[in-house]
Amino acid sequence: MSAHASTAPPPASPTVPASHTSWHPSASSSPSATSAPAPTATSTPAAASTSAAAPSATPTASASPTAAGSDAVQQVLALINQARATHGLPAYTISAGLTSSAQAHNQVMAAGCGLSHQCPNESGLGARESAAGVQWTSAGENIGDGGPVGTGAQDIAAEAVALTQDMLNEQPPNDGHRQNILSASFTHVGIAVHRDAGGTVWMSQDFSN
8 A cells, every 4th residue: 555645835826736745555454654756556555635726715515424435435534533633623524526526536547547646638636626516725635545455345444444544654754645634724525435346445535625
């Protein structure tokens, strides 16, 4: 498993990506983090975020975690919000638009693009969130993949939770995912978890304020 992330203040022009840091833990369900410059094949996750200006700061209407997805989504959201509470931060609210953006990106990555925040012929993060109806002034994204795992819901959830825990275990200065999860400016999140036919679990976490 692995992950990468990035954050930056909103620039004056739309959808200008920030630089991002990356790390790649082992391929197991409870990986240990090790540094690497680029993702490898099937069992390497990744994550990142960008910030940009957009027409409005108003978040999209939210949906319940159950409506947003599977047991994996609910368990990842619970872990994220538990960590936020420990740091005195309010819980993220699931956004239907961000969830739609994350789900679409998972499908593109799993279809052959691999771990990337922008696949060929795909819009950048800011444009993707806007197209999903999200109004934002800053946006972020964590992405990852791991496995292979079985088809059981708990196997898939365990992989997604393990990846998220690895993000939370990051240490400065290589802690971009952790900063996204524990952001004091983001207020909404969309989480999508997808297992492909080969058993690889893909996860996207999209954020906005």
